[in-house]
Amino acid sequence: MSPKTQKPHHPPRLPEKLLQRFCAPHLVEEIIGDLHERYHLRAQRTGERQARKKYWREALAYLRPSTFRRKPSNHPKNLHIDMIKNYFIIALRNLLKQKLYAFINIGGLAVGLACFILILLFVQHELSYDSFHEKGNQIYRVTQKRPSSNGFYYWAVTSPALANTLLKEFPEVVQSTTVGETNSPLLSLDDQHYQEDGILADERFFDVFTFPLLQGNPETALKDANSIVLTETLARKIFGDEDPMGRILRYQNKEEFKVTGVVADVPKTSHITFQYILPAQSHIWYKNGVNKVPWYNNGWYTYAVLTEGADAALLEGKMKDYIDLNLADWRPEDRMKFLFQPLAKIHLHSQQLAGFNFEKGGDMKYIYLFSAIGFVILLLACINYTNLAIARSIKRSREVGMRKVVGAARGQLIGQFLGESMLMTFSALLLALGIAHLLLPFFGHLLERPLQIDYLRHSLLVPGLLVLTMLVGLLSGIYPAFFMSLVKPIQALAGKQGARIGRLRIQRLLIIGQYTISIVLVVGSFVVHEQMQFMRERDLGYDREHILTVHANDQALSEHYATIRDTWLRDTRVLTASYSKHLPTGVGNTQAMFGWEGSSDGERFSTSTTSVDHDFLEVYGIQLIAGRGFSRTFIADTLGAPIALVNEATVRGLGWTPEEAIGQQFGYTDGRGRRTIIGVIKDFHYNSLHNVIGPLVLTLDRFPTGYISMKITSEDLPATFAMLEKTVQQFSPYPFTYQFLDDSFDQLYKREARLGEMFGFFTLLALLIASSGLFGLAAFSSEQRIREIGIRKVMGASGSRIVRLLSKDFLKLVLIAFLIASPIAWYAMHGWLQNFVYRIEMSWWIFVLAGACALIIALLAVSLQAIKASLVNPAKSLRTE
């Protein structure tokens, strides 16, 4: 027997298996037969090895639509359209027949989707910051990390000399610019005064950033120290329809600036915001030569454009070497490290950076948090749908049985029920868009963002929402669809009841899930609220009641302060008044001490610093621990001797007792000679409660602009304001504005307060959605057990017993949810509280309260139905069949 005629082995099995699985059933026989025959032919002709190889190719050649397409059904096609019509009619009838069910489902989904849309818009807005700059991905902001007595300071501000150094010394830096803040000065045209926010920027500003000039030349617009660039809006406000180019504006009522350019309005998603740009050259530091400004004088933002593909981390290393070389007289542990922050990260990743005042910064953490909340609320609504649909399926089992009897395939039924959930979600989407439109202004206001639904600009919004809605429909409908299509026709038509509602394991799990999420959210919002309350009520170390502050940004006020103060104090409603560079809510400047007794060579001690006058401690009720405060009765004080007050943290940091500190001398980097400590004050919170109280030095220097604070009585406030305004207007053309210190304090915690409000709002929604689901389930359950209840009543069960019977099942689930939720909530909120230096301890009652809240709301939802059921006359309920 020659090998050629030997009976070949069976061809490989895998392709056959695959084909058997996927081929249209009516083709399987011929296809596999063909494959086998050909294999045998080949094996005889070329040997088995070749045949096996070809066999794979042959099998793969069958991978085409014609192989998979099923044989068209013998049923006439027009039946399908009728069927779909029938599906719609049945779906609508079901909705109309069970209005509560429809309301809970569509309402819940709509609210969930609306929240999701709102949050999506917010997240989209936050993520789109600074994306309009042409060189965007090459622009970095240079920030610094400076060692301090307790860890590190991170500053967004640097010395203005840095930009030039970068450009000169590092080839990776293609361009750099310096941006500074103005102290809201006054711009005047003739006798019209305008007080707007502006920035200082050097002439390379337009080379780095893409702020298109509508008029003027970007190369030269900021070159001259006496030029000014206005935004379109401000130009129109000042000059109307006249051509602003070349016109003269008075600045602070002293210098004159010529308009050299009009820039398009700053996009809302820019972290730099301004109404006008002044040349940095107009600033005193620049006039004296910017390269001479030492590197410990900060207060300017430095931006650099790096070459494409440049490695910022590498550059940071290079700058470290440069600093080690050029700041050799600084102790190594005092030297700063420069960090390059990509432009795209500035808006959301700058919370730890001090000197972040251009705009209301965002926070990546909140983006995550809000996104999570959006998904969670949507999920809760989906669970409602699933649970109620399962419950309802028992009522509809006869319909399903009937459909099966007349020949519905399982796939058709699944399609029908999925279609129903899609119908629901799409009507919910329409409703949700309506809700979102209504709530958007309120929501945007709360978050301080100009949010709008712009279908054209966000081209992905509409398709995205459609896909999302489909997913939601699929997610919430898939389980009920499979569940319902499993109904056995004989049982269903014989009237056998399915499982009891709320008894099915999946339903129980879903309810537990919903309540777990809700309870976590409730605990969260309680903790946020408590923490906010704690911060608001914390003893800050200074008085903040009845203190009125006036922002004195006109130098004239500083010059005539003595006169103004005298005039005011003559009025009995003004108790005391003080002039200071900063308010105690926000001391911004820093300087370093050096050369004190016992310090090593080159050792520096970073402190915050501000200048105050003799009355500061009195107005704010800040206590002295040792020594004395600044006083008009000491001749030395009034003559401007270099003296200073320090706080306890400074004394502690330098290892002195308060008494030892008195009379100590130290050098200070503000360059006004050696200072003598004359007093030690008690620590007060001179910044937000996010930070610990650091070292603080108060000096008595004169300074051009600042704040006047005064303690006033609360009688006849309007008259007081009028009196204050009249005095100020004698000296300054600035519009008179005032603020209570309480308000500026609240602004420090605005973001957290807003977060708390939003959080509470969403929590309420979540609880509402979860409870409406429970309400619906309870309604179905009591309806289903109506005869049982009737019989129980006939046998003598009391109303309360029946209520207990019906509520017990559900409340047990809420209790289980509480047990699961508590540790999760504790862990999550413990993490959040770590953001605060001064924080509350989470006490047990928060958890108990949250659990009780959830339980009470659940009880309300369930017992309402139970009571209704227990009140029904048994004669009536037993008559139903």
Added chain:
Amino acid sequence: MRRSDLGEFEEVVLLSVAVLTPMAYSVAIAEELEQQTGKTVTTGAVHAALQRLEKKGYVSSEMGEATQERGGRRKRLFKVTVAGSRMLHTVREVRNSLWDRIAPHSLPQININ
């Protein structure tokens, strides 16, 4: 009938069906074409073409007998229908008339064989 045109491969398959009748089925046709053209022709491609032809009404089919090599599976035998025959004739006429109208020497000379 969905489409009444005839692709090149379909035409060749249709002709092969005519040649091999009454034993025209995928494997035989694929083998035949492989011999004629010298290129590998998969039964899958032939099978798909046959399905298209059947849909257009140019061939009809019925199940044949089972053989041992096919693991006891039946084969599907194809026959050219009247419509298919008409189509083949039309195609041939078009081709012939075109060939006839080519002027002598207007095609570059090639050596056959």
